[in-house]
Every structure is written in structure tokens, then in C-alpha cells.
Amino acid sequence: MAERNQGGDLHYKLNLLFDELREQNCMVQNLKDELKGTAVTAFEEAKRLKKEKEMTWRFKGNKAQHEFNEEIVNILKHIEWSTEHGKDEYCRELVTEACEKIRKRNTLIRIADTSEGGWDTVNVYESNPVASDSDEDAKISRADNKATKKNGERIRGSIRIPRHRKSGSRHIRSLLHVVLLRAEEEVFFVVTEGRALHSHRNRP
Incomplete structure (x- = not known):
């Protein structure tokens, strides 16, 4: 009877040991899968960054949208892996x-579409976070005003006034003087030519 009980206890302990080993094997396999998934993700991320570095974007907005799409695609890949x-x-x-x-x-698309500064407003909005989002409208308004002001300064800066115009009335007087001199030269030339022609006709 005692031997039978000892045999039963040994069988029970062996089953517990096998169950624990199987559980550990599952954990090890899951860890391997996670490491494999991480390695694949790191490789794809490195490849994506290399590709983006080689690309030349004409518009910053297109680049931003492309980066956002890549982020979502990466999350979807992780979702697919996690479900499997x-x-x-x-x-x-x-x-x-x-x-x-x-x-x-x-939200950023709506801000860009409804504000005067467009995506410049979005850039200012993102670069100036506030402690609370309760005054979101005020934050957007401040960002739009700042972006609009910056755009105006950039436009004014791109319009270069010729240096000779800065002298004001003195330069205007100089221009008038040159014009008058040229006019006098033209009159003198016409009068001289007229006299020469007249004397030529009166010759016998």
C-alpha cells in the first residue's frame, strides 16, 4: 500500500514537472517570437530611414504626411503580429x-484648413504646447496670429528696395537733372542739325 502511494506521488510530481517544462518552453518560444519580431521591425525601420534619407521632398507637407502614413503602417504590422x-x-x-x-x-488638418496661416499655424501650434488644453481655441488663435505675422515679415523681406531709392528727394532731383541735361542735348542736336541743313540748302 505504501509502495503504491509512493508510486502515485512520483507520477504526480513527474506530471507537474512536465507541465512546468512545457510552460517554460512556451515562454521561451514566445520570447523568441518577440525577439524575431523586434529584429524584423528594427531592420524594416532602418531600411525605411535609409530610403527616406535618399529621397528629396519638394514640399514639407508631403513629407509629413508620408512619415505619418509610415507610422500607421508600422503600428498595423505590430497589430498583425500581436494577433498571430x-x-x-x-x-x-x-x-x-x-x-x-x-x-x-x-485635428491638425482642420486647423490648417480653417486658419489663415495654414500649415504654418500648425507648425507654431505644435511647437508651443500649453499646460492645459482647456483654452484650445485661444492656443490655435495665438498660433495663427504668430504664423500670419511671420508670413507677412517673410513676404516683406523678400521685396528688396533698390539702394538708390532710399536717398529720397535728393535722388529724385538727381534724376530730374540728368533728364534735363539729356533733353538739352537733344534740343542742341536738333537745332545744330537744322542749321546745318538750312545752310546747305542756301548754298549756290
């Missing part, structure tokens, strides 16, 4: 992250 490996909690976190990024992007 039963990482439900991680998958939910990624879905929340993607939704938040898209919501923020749509």
Missing part, C-alpha cells in the same frame, strides 16, 4: 495608439 501570437492586451494598446495618432492628425 495571442498578445491581446498589446494589440489593444496598439489600436488605441493608432486611433489617437489619427485623431491628432485630423
Whole structure:
């Protein structure tokens, strides 16, 4: 009877050991899959950065949209991986992250579309965060005013006034003097030519 009990205890302990080993094997396999997924992601990210570095963008807005799309694609790839490996909690976190990024992007698009400064307003808006979002309208208004003012200064700076115009009335008088001298020269030439022609006709 005692031997039978000892045999049963040994069998029970062996089953527990095998279950623990199987669980550890699953954990090791999951860790391998995660490391593999991380390695693939790192490789794809390095390849993407290299490709973007080689690209030349004509417009900053297109570059920003492209970078945003790449971020969303990367999140979707992680979501696909997490569903294949039963990482439900991680998958939910990624879905929340993607939704938040898209919501923020749509907010910036609306700001650019409704403000006078356009995407310049968005740039100022993003570069000047505030402690609270309760005065969001005031924040957007300040960003729009700053961007519009900066655009006006840039336009004025691009219009170069010739140096000779800065002398004011003195330069105007100089120009008039030159014009009068040229007019006198023309009159003198016409009168001289007329006299020469008249004397030529009166010759016998």
C-alpha cells in the first residue's frame, strides 16, 4: 500500500514537472517570437530611414504626411503580429495608439484648413504646447496670429528696395537733372542739325 502511494506521488510530481517544462518552453518560444519580431521591425525601420534619407521632398507637407502614413503602417504590422501570437492586451494598446495618432492628425488638418496661416499655424501650434488644453481655441488663435505675422515679415523681406531709392528727394532731383541735361542735348542736336541743313540748302 505504501509502495503504491509512493508510486502515485512520483507520477504526480513527474506530471507537474512536465507541465512546468512545457510552460517554460512556451515562454521561451514566445520570447523568441518577440525577439524575431523586434529584429524584423528594427531592420524594416532602418531600411525605411535609409530610403527616406535618399529621397528629396519638394514640399514639407508631403513629407509629413508620408512619415505619418509610415507610422500607421508600422503600428498595423505590430497589430498583425500581436494577433498571430495571442498578445491581446498589446494589440489593444496598439489600436488605441493608432486611433489617437489619427485623431491628432485630423485635428491638425482642420486647423490648417480653417486658419489663415495654414500649415504654418500648425507648425507654431505644435511647437508651443500649453499646460492645459482647456483654452484650445485661444492656443490655435495665438498660433495663427504668430504664423500670419511671420508670413507677412517673410513676404516683406523678400521685396528688396533698390539702394538708390532710399536717398529720397535728393535722388529724385538727381534724376530730374540728368533728364534735363539729356533733353538739352537733344534740343542742341536738333537745332545744330537744322542749321546745318538750312545752310546747305542756301548754298549756290
